[in-house]
Amino acid sequence: MFGLVAANGMSLPLINAHSHLAMAASPLARLGALDIAVIVIYFAMVIWIGFYLKGQASTSEEFFMAGREMTAWIAGLSFVSANLGSLELMGWAGSAYQYGILAAHWYWIGAIPAMLFLGMVMMPFYYVCKTHSVPGYLKLRYGQGASVVSAISFAFMTVLMSGVNMFAMAEVMKVVLGWDLNFSIIVSSLAVAAYVALGGLRSAIFNEVLQFMLIWGGALLVPILGMVETGGWNGFKARLAQNIASGAIGQGDYTHMWRSMGHFTDNPMGIHWTGIVFGLGFAISFGYWTTDFLVVQRVLAAHNLRSARMAPIIGSFFKMAVPFIVILPGLLGLVVLQNPNGTLMHLVPQNLATEGSGLHSYNEVLPLMMVRYMSPGLLGLGITALIAGFMSGMAGNVSAFSAVWTYDIYQPLIKKDASDQHLVTVGRWATILGVVVSIGTAYLVMSAAGIMDYVQALFSFFISPLLGVVLVGMFWTRATKAGGFWGLLLGTLTSVGLWAWVKADPHALRYVALSPDAKDMAENMYRALWSVIVAILVNVVVSMATKPKPAAELEGLVYGATKIPEEEPVPIYKNEWFWTAVATVMFCALNIYFW
Amino acid sequence: MSTSGHSSIWFFIGILLTVYGAMIFCYGLYELATGHVANVVLANLHAPVWWGGGMLILGLFYGIRFRPGRNG
Known part of the structure; x- marks a missing residue:
């Protein structure tokens, strides 16, 4: 999207790892023995889980798909956790400090509709065809060409992004705790390599659920104490209004999400509501949550179709709640953070928070809030939550890379007759290879920071065109192999072309985002939208001119040609449609309340 | 989830x-x-007492409820 793409590829607003180098020199937090013990115990636990689960990852189905034995709750929590990286937590908290509650769009309209759509509409096709991956679905639907293009781009972008985020995380640990970059990179990556290589996807999922609990246990205390200090939401708004009136905080609407979306100039992000709804809410969000194998892999591990459908729905409730541990602390920072002399602290853009300036950047708001409220032990828990968030993102990347490399690249292109045991061995080595490439990328970025922008942009090129191709293939029996291939290719080239155009001539943004007042953030949204539209149109046009597959070959892959298995009736509180309706009502209510 | x-x-x-x-x-x-x-x-407010206490109770509940050998 803009700035850094998180470990999972979804989005990250403002954190920019190489500019962390310019952050304040002295660490924000000083850990005591109790805090260190909390962190050490966490590492011991994740390694223990890896060894414990090693015996349950001896077949390829167990190693890559966790034996397809996960309950809806486990798959759902893992689905959300793989996305909840620590850089995302810090970046969006900083974004909330800077832009207010507008940042919550990335958690609500930028996630919930897509998650519900995945569960209720798309999951039956992914699940019934028994694919091991999203490129695997493309192979079944469109043939080898589109599948290989998708697999190779996904595999390499995944490990490259993992490395970029590893470096960014090491920078965060340096700023927050004063830890050495090499120490952070090596220790965290070795831990992830150990538990994923040993226990496969099951180990990654177990740890993601564990990490999810830690993130909540470590981060939830901050908004609770912040609300106590400010006297609740109304007390917070009163103090915010007072600070704005006195000029202590810049003018702006920090507590409403839609009122300032009427025009690009009405909000500090420089975005129009069409960009939020169609660009973020459709092209980017649906592209990420329904076709990025990193998250879809977690749901495919569910033990039956009902659980696979329920998993994203369960995840949607937690995703809706994440702003309370991310956005709210950022907002609270506007009124409670103080300098040592008692005056209101002003956080600044990263380029101003230089060494010796004594200033802190927006992205430091979450650690600053932790240091403000958390005593020994609790602070260690909060820091562990950040480390856990990073590791869950990285584990998600390498486990997805391992599956795609083995099933969609190695098996079809290198060794077609590989035995099941051989595939497991390849998967274990692919996990280690993924971590090694990630480490290499981290050091590459360290030595040439400019590379990072290109890696991030590269990742964003593939997600939205893939959405266009998957959607057409899943809901239109007439779509052909050639249509899928050319749709994917030209959709991607559209994205690359628009990116290069704006890079070469920043004024081109007015054409891409349809307004001379658009700002950088709008570019990603409209670029994603145009690329998905091109992918769909090209797919349709080429398909009309080429010969479709016989209907018999589309069974289990396409709407209209697939008989969705009927499931046993269950009480309403276990029914996926009921919970989808509840999630939809809550989603609407939140948007209306914060309108 | 407990498997096998x-x-x-x-x-x-x-x-x-x-x-x-x-x-x-x-x-x-x-x-x-x-x-x-x-x-x-x-x-x-002594957050470590109630937050730590809450975690301890929750942990004991899960540890006992889902202990090995017990169907969960």
């Missing part, structure tokens, strides 16, 4: 929450007993 007689993830979560909860709760009790509170805002 193996331990559930909730058991591991129970163990971790119990250990963390006990550590933080004990530190909170130490603060209460000695009056040496950490230099943080709202220290008078």
Whole structure:
């Protein structure tokens, strides 16, 4: 999207790892023995889980798909956790400090509709065809060409992004705790390599659920104490209004999400509501949550179709709640953070928070809030939550890379007759290879920071065109192999072309985002939208001119040609449609309340 | 989830929450007993006592409810 793409590829607003180098020199937090013990115990636990689960990852189905034995709750929590990286937590908290509650769009309209759509509409096709991956679905639907293009781009972008985020995380640990970059990179990556290589996807999922609990246990205390200090939401708004009136905080609407979306100039992000709804809410969000194998892999591990459908729905409730541990602390920072002399602290853009300036950047708001409220032990828990968030993102990347490399690249292109045991061995080595490439990328970025922008942009090129191709293939029996291939290719080239155009001539943004007042953030949204539209149109046009597959070959892959298995009736509180309706009502209510 | 007689993830979560909860709760009790509170805002609310205590109770619940050998 803009700035850094998180470990999972979804989005990250403002954190920019190489500019962390310019952050304040002295660490924000000083850990005591109790805090260190909390962190050490966490590492011991994740390694223990890896060894414990090693015996349950001896077949390829167990190693890559966790034996397809996960309950809806486990798959759902893992689905959300793989996305909840620590850089995302810090970046969006900083974004909330800077832009207010507008940042919550990335958690609500930028996630919930897509998650519900995945569960209720798309999951039956992914699940019934028994694919091991999203490129695997493309192979079944469109043939080898589109599948290989998708697999190779996904595999390499995944490990490259993992490395970029590893470096960014090491920078965060340096700023927050004063830890050495090499120490952070090596220790965290070795831990992830150990538990994923040993226990496969099951180990990654177990740890993601564990990490999810830690993130909540470590981060939830901050908004609770912040609300106590400010006297609740109304007390917070009163103090915010007072600070704005006195000029202590810049003018702006920090507590409403839609009122300032009427025009690009009405909000500090420089975005129009069409960009939020169609660009973020459709092209980017649906592209990420329904076709990025990193998250879809977690749901495919569910033990039956009902659980696979329920998993994203369960995840949607937690995703809706994440702003309370991310956005709210950022907002609270506007009124409670103080300098040592008692005056209101002003956080600044990263380029101003230089060494010796004594200033802190927006992205430091979450650690600053932790240091403000958390005593020994609790602070260690909060820091562990950040480390856990990073590791869950990285584990998600390498486990997805391992599956795609083995099933969609190695098996079809290198060794077609590989035995099941051989595939497991390849998967274990692919996990280690993924971590090694990630480490290499981290050091590459360290030595040439400019590379990072290109890696991030590269990742964003593939997600939205893939959405266009998957959607057409899943809901239109007439779509052909050639249509899928050319749709994917030209959709991607559209994205690359628009990116290069704006890079070469920043004024081109007015054409891409349809307004001379658009700002950088709008570019990603409209670029994603145009690329998905091109992918769909090209797919349709080429398909009309080429010969479709016989209907018999589309069974289990396409709407209209697939008989969705009927499931046993269950009480309403276990029914996926009921919970989808509840999630939809809550989603609407939140948007209306914060309108 | 418990598979093939193996331990559930909730058991591991129970163990971790119990250990963390006990550590933080004990530190909170130490603060209460000695009056040496950490230099943080709202220290008078003794968050380590109730937050650590809550984690300890939750951890014990999960650890016992999903202990190995018990169907969960």
